[in-house]
Amino acid sequence: MKILVTGGAGFLGQQLIRALLERGKLRLDDEEVSIERIVCFDRSVGVLQDPRVENVAGDIADSSVVQRLVDRDTAAIVHLAAVVSGTAEADFDLGMQVNLDGTRLLLETCRAVGHRPRLLFSSSIAVFGGDLPEIVDDSTTPTPQGSYGTQKLIGELLVQDFSRKGYVDGRSVRVPTVVVRPGLPNGAASGFASGIIREPLAGVEAILPVDPSTEMWVASPRAVVGMFLHALELPAADWGWNRSVNLPGLVVSMEQELEALRKVGGEAAVALVRHEPDEDVLRLVRTWAGRFDTARARAMGFRADPDFESIVRAYVADNSEAVRIAARAG
Amino acid sequence: MKILVTGGAGFLGQQLIRALLERGKLRLDDEEVSIERIVCFDRSVGVLQDPRVENVAGDIADSSVVQRLVDRDTAAIVHLAAVVSGTAEADFDLGMQVNLDGTRLLLETCRAVGHRPRLLFSSSIAVFGGDLPEIVDDSTTPTPQGSYGTQKLIGELLVQDFSRKGYVDGRSVRVPTVVVRPGLPNGAASGFASGIIREPLAGVEAILPVDPSTEMWVASPRAVVGMFLHALELPAADWGWNRSVNLPGLVVSMEQELEALRKVGGEAAVALVRHEPDEDVLRLVRTWAGRFDTARARAMGFRADPDFESIVRAYVADNSEAVRIAARAG
Numbered sequence: 138m139k140i141l142v143t144g145g146a147g148f149l150g151q152q153l154i155r156a157l158l159e160r161g162k163l164r165l166d167d168e169e170v171s172i173e174r175i176v177c178f179d180r181s182v183g184v185l186q187d188p189r190v191e192n193v194a195g196d197i198a199d200s201s202v203v204q205r206l207v208d209r210d211t212a213a214i215v216h217l218a219a220v221v222s223g224t225a226e227a228d229f230d231l232g233m234q235v236n237l238d239g240t241r242l243l244l245e246t247c248r249a250v251g252h253r254p255r256l257l258f259s260s261s262i263a264v265f266g267g268d269l270p271e272i273v274d275d276s277t278t279p280t281p282q283g284s285y286g287t288q289k290l291i292g293e294l295l296v297q298d299f300s301r302k303g304y305v306d307g308r309s310v311r312v313p314t315v316v317v318r319p320g321l322p323n324g325a326a327s328g329f330a331s332g333i334i335r336e337p338l339a340g341v342e343a344i345l346p347v348d349p350s351t352e353m354w355v356a357s358p359r360a361v362v363g364m365f366l367h368a369l370e371l372p373a374a375d376w377g378w379n380r381s382v383n384l385p386g387l388v389v390s391m392e393q394e395l396e397a398l399r400k401v402g403g404e405a406a407v408a409l410v411r412h413e414p415d416e417d418v419l420r421l422v423r424t425w426a427g428r429f430d431t432a433r434a435r436a437m438g439f440r441a442d443p444d445f446e447s448i449v450r451a452y453v454a455d456n457s458e459a460v461r462i463a464a465r466a467g
Numbered sequence: 468m469k470i471l472v473t474g475g476a477g478f479l480g481q482q483l484i485r486a487l488l489e490r491g492k493l494r495l496d497d498e499e500v501s502i503e504r505i506v507c508f509d510r511s512v513g514v515l516q517d518p519r520v521e522n523v524a525g526d527i528a529d530s531s532v533v534q535r536l537v538d539r540d541t542a543a544i545v546h547l548a549a550v551v552s553g554t555a556e557a558d559f560d561l562g563m564q565v566n567l568d569g570t571r572l573l574l575e576t577c578r579a580v581g582h583r584p585r586l587l588f589s590s591s592i593a594v595f596g597g598d599l600p601e602i603v604d605d606s607t608t609p610t611p612q613g614s615y616g617t618q619k620l621i622g623e624l625l626v627q628d629f630s631r632k633g634y635v636d637g638r639s640v641r642v643p644t645v646v647v648r649p650g651l652p653n654g655a656a657s658g659f660a661s662g663i664i665r666e667p668l669a670g671v672e673a674i675l676p677v678d679p680s681t682e683m684w685v686a687s688p689r690a691v692v693g694m695f696l697h698a699l700e701l702p703a704a705d706w707g708w709n710r711s712v713n714l715p716g717l718v719v720s721m722e723q724e725l726e727a728l729r730k731v732g733g734e735a736a737v738a739l740v741r742h743e744p745d746e747d748v749l750r751l752v753r754t755w756a757g758r759f760d761t762a763r764a765r766a767m768g769f770r771a772d773p774d775f776e777s778i779v780r781a782y783v784a785d786n787s788e789a790v791r792i793a794a795r796a797g
Binding site for chain 1: 597606608611612614617624625628632708709
């Protein structure tokens with residue numbers, strides 16, 4: 138069988154594909170099915186090379202492209218392709234095209250093929266915003282305060298309705314802010330939460346654009362990939378009619394991030410972080426939720442990271458080529 | 468100034484246009500503006516003729532059509548055009564085109580004109596469904612269980628985000644089931660709630676496809692039109708960031724409807740109602756909410772009907788040509 142990963146060339150996509158290749162199998166409906174092929178779809182070709190990986194580059198909002206991505210062998214789809222929060226806010230049309238039209242097109246393509254594939258949609262805690270309770274739980278109404286969160290929530294509603302109609306077996310997971318993202322900063326407004334760890338560990342200065350007391354709901358790339366696989370393998374009955382869930386994560390303040398950075402990279406690393414408030418970032422971040430009670434996800438077997446220091450240590454272990462200061466300190 | 472009413476040839480649209488013509492003015496931002504022209508847009512031409520009414524027929528999902536509907540003189544838009552619940556469930560593509568694409572196209576057109584018109588979107592209590600609390604209130608999460616409710620909720624999210632971005636001054640009202648609808652039955656799954664009043668009063672047999680104890684959240688056409696005008700005239704500040712609201716209505720069981728029918732039309736009218744369960748209708752209706760606490764709307768000044776009997780009597784007064792039995796009884 139075949140798995141399609143959209144946005145597969147991104148760092149999460151690549152890490153997910155690597156995990157799928159290592160496993161070699163996926164448990165679908167009490168059956169271990171071996172993964173013969175993974176289609177890695179993105180704007181550009183993924184770095185990861187493997188005989189089982191087919192790299193396809195193209196536009197997720199182009200129907201002639203998307204229609205070629207899914208066929209009757211495509212047993213599972215992980216839909217990660219998205220324009221991130223800062224970009225979706227700055228370029229409204231691009232966000233609508235990729236995040237809304239792209240998702241709809243993918244769902245319509247599955248419907249047209251007619252084999253009801255399992256489809257995992259990567260949504261975001263950015264669906265929450267506005268007048269939030271102190272702790273967001275499974276009953277909190279998503280009221281996004283940005284175009285990215287709006288488009289992700291619309292994607293969830295489409296996944297929900299296409300599943301109800303029997304066109305796909307969909308499930309949406311609201312992913313915490315992923316920290317530490319490797320590589321270059323992307324357009325995500327939440328990027329600083331990774332930047333203040335990643336850049337200092339590489340010996341580069343980083344800007345903290347929010348108050349150090351700012352709390353965020355975060356998860357490591359490892360934890361998120363693990364939860365993606367779990368979400369994909371969970372039987373449809375475990376989801377019931379509600380195909381969206383808030384994923385577990387950790388509450389971490391930027392102060393606590395710097396504390397973990399100190400433990401792993403020493404004072405030299407922390408000294409590279411400069412506090413410089415940015416009103417554009419603040420305006421978006423203020424509307425996000427920092428604390429969650431993810432009872433439903435935990436009951437469904439989703440698991441978060443143990444603590445923030447292990448997130449930083451996992452980053453160092455997985456990205457040794459990008460780490461200078463920790464290597465010296467460690 | 469000009470007002471655009473989409474779905475204007477429908478019975479609610481016609482009643483709204485009549486009310487706008489009678490008033491002749493609209494209060495926008497502490498200023499009484501006189502209504503020079505009303506564009507009545509629908510699939511077919513509206514019956515109501517008036518020098519101030521311009522009838523335009525066309526497809527709301529056709530961009531070349533919609534782009535001609537809005538210009539800088541269009542100070543207010545009431546967007547009623549929709550495919551109703553039963554039809555949206557039976558014809559998924561048509562529902563997506565009209566309810567989703569049509570709404571988006573209208574919003575994009577306003578954005579392109581760039582004058583930030585006031586836009587009222589007629590949403591529905593069908594956005595609620597699934598595991599609902601006994602009383603739905605302003606904090607209840609909309610989790611639609613039908614394509615119509617899904618498309619309406621997506622429309623609300625678009626209105627919300629286009630308003631936040633400053634492209635329109637939007638507001639969405641979740642309309643209760645409108646009872647008594649005059650005219651022929653439409654494709655709405657909730658149509659029986661009107662049918663068991665309208666048909667017997669016309670001397671025609673009607674089917675009740677659900678249990679008589681079934682409760683619904685209803686409002687009369689008169690009350691809904693009044694609430695539309697109120698929603699349109701409320702200053703943006705009264706909405707704040709949350710541009711959606713559940714409208715007040717009445718809880719009524721089908722038994723209570725028949726009781727009111729007896730009072731207005733006598734036993735002869737009630738004898739024309741036959742109970743004949745319909746599983747297709749039941750499946751949808753079971754997922755709808757029957758009881759609401761609409762505190763926010765009431766605080767904003769929205770008002771519902773006093774009781775169900777006055778709804779029936781208002782129907783008789785407004786539709787004398789369609790009423791035979793009540794005329795005899797009254």
